[in-house]
Amino acid sequence: MSANTATQAPAVVEVTAKDLQGPGVVFCPNPKMTLWSNHPKVYVDLSHEGEGKCPYCGTVYRLKAGEKIAHGH
Template sequence: MNNKIINVDQKNLPLFCPTQKENLFSSHPRVFLDITKTGVVSCPYCGTTYKLK
């Protein structure tokens, strides 16, 4: 699993993983992540954690 933490702004919503900026772009299916409820969410595929600023 990945221990990477990425900070995101409201302008980056809706949030999905992997993002086009990541090297993982074609490594797992694109999954949309709901970060608005808790402000933090982890990708179930790669474990990347996203934090809302």
């Protein structure tokens, strides 16, 4: 299989509760991504499964083991 036909696995970014931008939400692209790979900012919801995927670049955001999402009202 050549490099052109190989599929690359999506990046997985583990986040902590303090990385969340709201109740169970992170945004993509994240600040660590390189400028050339930027796409429109989207919010990825982690509150249901503890994991979410960016619809643009496929990056998977996952809450680190043991981290809890604060549900304040």
